[in-house]
Amino acid sequence: DAKTTQPTSMDCAEGRAANLPCxxxxxSGNEYxxxxxxxxxxxxxxxxxxxxxxxxxxxxxLIITEDRKSSTLILPHATLRDTAxxxxxxxxxxxxxxxLTFGKGTHLIIQP
Amino acid sequence: xxxxxxxxxxxxxxxxxxxxxxxxxxxxxxxxxxxxxQFPKQSLMLMATSxxxxxxxxxxxxxxxxxxxxxxxxxxxxLTVTSAHPEDSSFYICSANxxxxxxxxxxxxxxxxxxxxxxx
Numbered sequence: 001d002a003k004t005t006q007p008t009s010m011d012c013a014e015g016r017a018a019n020l021p022c023x024x025x026x027x028s029g030n031e032y033x034x035x036x037x038x039x040x041x042x043x044x045x046x047x048x049x050x051x052x053x054x055x056x057x058x059x060x061x062l063i064i065t066e067d068r069k070s071s072t073l074i075l076p077h078a079t080l081r082d083t084a085x086x087x088x089x090x091x092x093x094x095x096x097x098x099x100l101t102f103g104k105g106t107h108l109i110i111q112p
Numbered sequence: 113x114x115x116x117x118x119x120x121x122x123x124x125x126x127x128x129x130x131x132x133x134x135x136x137x138x139x140x141x142x143x144x145x146x147x148x149x150q151f152p153k154q155s156l157m158l159m160a161t162s163x164x165x166x167x168x169x170x171x172x173x174x175x176x177x178x179x180x181x182x183x184x185x186x187x188x189x190x191l192t193v194t195s196a197h198p199e200d201s202s203f204y205i206c207s208a209n210x211x212x213x214x215x216x217x218x219x220x221x222x223x224x225x226x227x228x229x230x231x232x
Contacts, residue, residue: 034220043205043223044156046114087155099146099158099171100207100221 004088009107018075020106022088025069031092033064035073037084038105044087047073083110115139116208118224125196126232132192133227135206141186142208146221147179150203162189196231203228 005023012018024033034049048055048062050071055062061074075082087105092098115138125131135145143164148156160181161169168181178200180192189208193200207221 036223038156041203041226041228043116043118043207043226046220046222049220097144097161097163097209099148099161100156101158102155104155 004090004103006086006088006103006106008104009109011109011111012075012078014080014110014112015077018078018082018108018110020073020075020086020088020108021070022073023070024088024090027068027090031090033062033068033071034089034091034100035060035062036087036089036100037082037108038087039081039084044102047086078108078110080110080112082108084108114210114220114222116206116222116224118206118227120227121225122228122230124230124232127197128195130192130194131196131229132190133204133206133229135189135191135208135224137187137208137210137222140208140210142189142210143186144209145183145189146207146209147181147189147191148205148207150205150226156205193229196229198231201229201231 032049032051035047036044038044047059050062064071085105085107087102089100117136119134145162147159149159150156158171159174162181162183164183164186170176183189203226205226207223209219209221211219
């Protein structure tokens with residue numbers, strides 16, 4: 001799986017949009033971008049994933065650049081409960097037999 | 113949908129005893145489940161891949177005789193830490209692979225809430 005690079009930490013004011021970047025310059029054509037987050041002392045929570053089109057669900061939006069070398073996770077109206085470590089993971093489609101490789105992620109801190 | 117449970121959520125045991133952790137997919141069937149371990153201030157590390165009806169596949173450096181994995185059904189995998197020692201104290205997390213939506217190519221892993229193991 002391709003490697004990803006994320007900032008170590010970010011701050012965001014409550015109520016504002018939180019934009020979390022991820023670089024995956026070595027991504028291959030059949031690799032998807034997945035985002036998970038881990039709130040302290042809990043298991044990771046799936047947020048969203050995409051291949052090349054922008055995606056949106058009830059939790060977040062995922063913007064993938066045209067060359068697919070980077071992406072941005074957007075939490076539109078951040079709340080204090082969004083404070084967590086966010087992981088960007090690149091994975092082959094249909095890679096059900098493969099475990100996930102977690103990097104260090106981005107520690108997002110939502111400020112009141 | 114796509115809920116994964118773990119039991120127990122927290123366990124304290126004496127050195128030398130064995131501890132069993134259960135992982136269940138509650139609303140989907142999972143041919144493949146995974147076990148991860150997370151030490152304080154570190155990221156999750158994959159320990160093993162559990163396949164229903166066959167032997168688990170362990171990552172390099174993980175002792176298969178110490179961490180026994182059984183995946184007897186499509187909704188249940190168990191991890192048994194045998195002869196636990198203080199260095200086995202960690203946060204153990206399982207995940208289950210949910211197939212993609214009908215007609216879709218991708219599948220997604222969903223994680224359990226984790227089990228905090230403390231070995232005295």
